[in-house]
Amino acid sequence: MRHQDHQHAAWHGLAGLLLLGLAQQACALTAQQVHARSAASVVALDILDADGQRIVERSATRIGEGRFVTACENLHSGAALQLRAGTDAVPAQLGARDRERNLCELLAPHAGPPLPLQPDLPEAGQRVFAISNALGLGVGISEGVVAGVRQDTGGPLIQFTAPISPGSEGGALLDEQGRLIAILDYRRRDGQNVNFGAPAAWLAELAARAAADAAQLARLDAGHALAGAAQWPALATHAAQWLAVQPGQADALRFAAEAARAQQQPAEELNAWRALRRVQPHDAEAGLDLVQALLQQQQLAEATALARQLVAEHAGEARAHWLLARALHADGALDAAESSYRRALAANPWLVAAYNGLAALAQARNDHGTAVAIFARLSGLYPEEAWPRQQLIGALLRAQDVARAHAELQNLPPAHVDSASSWYLRGLVASRMGRPEAAVQALRTSLARDAQQDSAWIQAELGAALTALERYPEAISALREAVRSEPASTRWRVLLGDTLRAGGLAPQALAIAQQLVAEQATSAAHWGLLARTLVTLDRDAEALPALERALQIDASDAALWASLVHVQQNLGQHRLAAEALRRLRELEPARAELVYRTLVLPYGENR
Structure with a gap:
């Protein structure tokens, strides 16, 4: 009997395990089912400039009535926030913030169901789904598995393999039952399909941690407000007062560096970035910001050495490879620079600056075909953006392919056809086609559209077109304005000298030439x-x-x-x-x- 009882119990146990497995399988959803149930709870997040134009696209996940959560990083880079689902868009305001964990609450009058939460950490190998507005293409889904749970300064992070891209930040990582297990954080990357998410359990702690950090957040908001208003002396004072209370505070050092850069104080800027690096020696961003400042100030040896160190410490950080490439490029090591640009793109295929670097290398080698191919690819990747098409037109002009450059003018995005930069390109193309009258008209339209920092280039091209028409007084006036706008540019001074010479003012041209020599x-x-x-x-x-x-x-x-x-x-x-x-x-x-x-x-x- 005892043997029969044990056998009976064993059969019951096996049956129970079998039923449990069947129940779990029954609850597991397909990717299509997860998307159908959950996609409405993830929306696009637009960061807008002062004119209401979208400058960055991200994702946000609904966690309650009128409440969403997203990644905090760079939310202050714009003037306003907007949530968008399909064609419906509503303004959003920042709520509670936990900057250490990169989680920010957004408040918006947008109705819809929140996602059910799964606060327990998942197990390695568990099937997961990422839902996000990747690359601003609309809310979509990808599938992968949990690679593991990793420890970070703010607590555990969930590592997973479901592919994500820029724009995924703030999206949702779901389990097989469609429950929220993490908020996507694209910035935390170490390689291809090595992605991280902030555990859903952290959402319950968000308000309390934000309240505990209220004084710091108030100082941070004040700094961002001053930076947004370009009140640089006031920002420098704010940073100094903050550092007097909290020596070595990272945000205060960043504000000090930004204020110094805006006020053209290179020594003070470098001191601030170096101090930040000392405070955060293992933080990739602190090191990368210092490398960028060193490059801007032409301190190539130190920039190269630090970039190499960062590449060794953060091999999956695309910006580290890109900045090393920039340093090598500036030092004339073109082959090594090309390798580093390509490593940057292997780590992040969407790093536009690395494509631009490869294109600049190609142009330095007079390989205009490669530069054209790069910008043609970027134009296809970003069809709604004007800059890739504009760069393509410029590359075609350098390649002497004026006919194709003229054809590409017709492919500029509709929203940008009347911009200053587009009219500038029309002027360049007309000039290269031997149509100086049309060039003058286009370049003057460009100036009327507000060329901002590029006015020197437009004035210089206008001067060249007027010179071709032998309208020397007007040409000289335009070129003098170009030189006034950019006095350090010797290129415009040479052009002005040649126009003065051709216009009967050779003694003035001689004075310019002698000064340049x-x-x-x-x-x-x-x-x-x-x-x-x-x-x-x-x-x-x-x-x-x-x-x-x-x-x-x-x-x-x-x-x-x-x-x-x-x-x-x-x-x-x-x-x-x-x-x-x-x-x-x-x-x-x-x-x-x-x-x-x-x-x-x-x-x-x-x-």
Whole structure:
């Protein structure tokens, strides 16, 4: 009997386990079912600028009546917040914030069901679903498994493999029953499909932790308000007062650095970033901000060394590879820079700055085809954005593909066809097509649309177009404005000098050329302007050494060789002129033929 009882009990136990397994399987939902039940509880979050234009798209998850939660990072980068479900959009306000755990509550009059919570931490291998507004394409779903639970400074984080992308921040990680187990946090990444979420249990602690941190949040809000209003001296004072109360406080140091940068105080800015790095030696963001500041101040050796250290410590951090690439690029190590740009993109395929870096490398190598291909790809990835298409048009112009550049003007997003930058590009294309009148009209329209920081470029191009029309007084006025806007740009000063020379004001052009040569004697453009101006003033003997110096610096400039033939012919140095013509023919046969027919053949010399 006892044996039979044990056997009977065993059978009951097995049956119970079987029924439990069947019950669990019955409760497990398919991806389609999870999406159908839960997608309405995840909405798009728009960060808007002062004009109400969307600058960043993210996700937010409904946790109660009129309550949502999202990731805190960079919410202060805009002027307002908006939640969007389909075509319905409502304004949102910040509620409770837990910055250490990167969780922020949003309050908005948006009706709908909250997701059921599962506060228990999941087990490794458990099937999960990520629902989010990835890449701003609309709320969608991806599937993966829990890789494990990892410890972070704020507590445990859930690591999972379901693919997410920029824009997923604030979305929902759900279990097989459609219960919320975590809030997605895209910024915490260490590699491909290595993603993290903040446990749902933290949501119950959000209000209490925010209340305990109220004084810090008030100081933070005051700092963001001053930065948003560009009150930089007041922000510097606010940061200093905060640091006096809390020496080494990270947010205060960031504000101090931002205020110093805005006020063009490079030493104070670097001191603040270095102090932040000392306070947070293991924080990737603190190190990356310091590298960026070092690069801006051309301190390449220190920037490169720190970027290498950050790459070693945070191998999956795309920005670390990108900043190392920038440092190597600036130092002329182009092959190594290319490798680092590509590693950045392997870590984050959506890092636009890395694509821009690769395109700049291609252009530095005169590989315009690669630059065009990169910007064409970005135009396809971001069809609603103007900048990729604008960059593509610029790359096509550098590749001398004016016809395709003109065609791409028709593909600018409708919302941007009347912008200052779009009219500027129309002006560039018209100028390259040999239509200076159309170029002038487009460039003046661009200025009327408010070009902001790019006005120097527009004025310079306007000056060039007016010069082509021989409307020299207007051209000189435009170029003087370009130089006034960007006095450090020697490019505009060279262009102004050439226009003054052509417009009958060669003595003024000579003064500019002599000043440029004195400031930077290693520029072929500066010596070339000096030589051309001296030729205009019939001072060929003085122009000759200036041309020779320019060609020592850049022997590939065909225009300089053409000028040298002219000067040597005028000075009776016919053999030397013939040798200069031979060099010109190697560079530009068509130009050499024109120079031969106009400067050599009339005097009876042979080829």
